[in-house]
Amino acid sequence: MSDSAFEIILDECLDAVLSDARTIDDCLALYPEHAAELKSALQIGLLAKRLKQPEMEAGSLDALEMRLRGQMLAARQPAGRARLAPLSRLAAMVALVFLFTLGAGGGVVAASAHSLPGDPLYGVKRLWEAIVLALASWFDGTDDVWLSLAETRLDEAEDLATHGILYRDVLYDLYDATEHAMTLADADTAPRVVVFLNQAQTRLQDLPTTAATDPVRAELFTLIMPGPDGRLRVNSLEETPEAQPETATSTPTVIPSWTPSPDQPSTTPVPPTRTPAPTSSPTQKPTSRVPATATRTPSPTVTPTFTVTPSLTPTHTWTPLPLPVLPTTQGGSPSNGSRVIGPSATPVQPTSDATVRYRATQAAVYATQTAQAAFETEEPQP
Amino acid sequence: MDRAEEGRLLRQAQRGDADAFAALYREHVQVIYRYIVHRVGDHHLAEDLTADVFTKALQGLDRYREQGKPLVAWLYRIARARVIDHYRRTSRRPVESDVEAEPLPFDADLDTPMVRREAARVLRAAIAELTEDQQQVVILRFVEGYRVEAIASLMGKQPNAIKALQHRALRTLANRLARAGFDIESVLAGIS
Known part of the structure; x- marks a missing residue:
């Protein structure tokens, strides 16, 4: 007998046995020539039928329904956004100003500011973000907005995780905003992106995840951790002084002092061989966001390990931010034994590429922020 | 509804x-x-x-x-x-070793809940190893209780194709449980 004939017999017997119309033995008696194969197939069918039927818990059912209702409300928002698309940007701006003049729009947007995914007003919040993003693109300021959005998404993820309802789309949104912030960062934004990534590493580590959200968190870690070359993939970080072109040949103007921290090998630092001209680096321009201070201690909990002696500043002591947990790099020694950081040259101990580059970036940020004060208050050293 | x-x-x-x-x-x-x-x-x-x-x-x-x-x-x-x-x-699917990792303790009393739980675990793992179509047929047929014609409609296939999938799936599952040392008749007797 062909397989298809047996399949018909099997199905007939399964219908009868599963509905308790016949027993397995009844079927075997009807088709003794197929008894052996019928028996095991029918037994497995019965066993599978008696597997425990899992049910989704009532709390999860309600939470999902609430989230879907919120998404349904939010889903109406893209339609409104689509209608806005053909309008000129100017018209959109005028409409926005008008809305705020009336006060209603501002009230709704303000009310939505602390909403979370699934909340009725969350769609308003996202719409408002899209408007801000569109407006920012006029002024070439989307990098700032994306960084702010990444911070917001991280806050939301933490809040949802606290309530046990973190789901993957939230982390994907965080990934998206973070990636945009990293990709679009300019020289001004890059240091703040680095600080955000540093915080995000710690906060994501503490984020309670499930089997579903954990892979997305792993992808996020891949994004925000330094790559195999030890570099954070933040745009414009290459413009920090450590990546200055290697054409400068001027005599070093400072001999930076180096105090090895306990976790670093006591390698004798190699004096820098070049010092970029103070005006040649875009990061030497003091930023307007951070007031220049003579001494800055980014974190009160860490021990100073560097003493930077810039050529234009007698002594600035700074403390590196706590290092993130960085992957162990092979080799452990940078390709260049000496590095130039900021307006002055500071050798970085070759602990690992990732560590060196991270601290070098911090040093660059520090040097940028204090450069203005140095110019105004100190006499340049010969 | x-x-x-x-x-x-x-x-x-x-x-x-x-x-x-x-x-x-x-x-x-x-x-x-x-x-x-x-x-x-x-x-x-x-x-x-x-x-x-x-x-x-x-x-x-x-x-x-x-x-x-x-x-x-x-x-x-x-x-x-x-x-x-x-x-x-x-990039992860249940692997065969999951199913066969814990062979049936032959000296165990087959009526014990432990053995039935173990049989259920192995059966679930074996179902998870079937092809996509076979898994869907088994779940719809034996878990949800649909008949072959309804499953064909749900899956957009011919009833004969569903019967063939059902046959191959049951044969595979029977082999897996037998290889893991289970006597299905005894397990069924324990839960009847």
């Missing part, structure tokens, strides 16, 4: 009625959850993927056309795609 009622709720949901969509969700969420949990074997993951299914359904609601099939057929298709997508993302 009959097809007419489902159609009415569907049209209301497509017009933006959240209550109608919630009613459809309540009607189908458990079968979709059961399907997924049998496929992935993890309750938390199944909840997340179930949420994904209904989110996708919500997003595609405007484009959905009935075409003579029940809504649950569409939901099953989304669920199946989400499960496949999940395994593609994580």
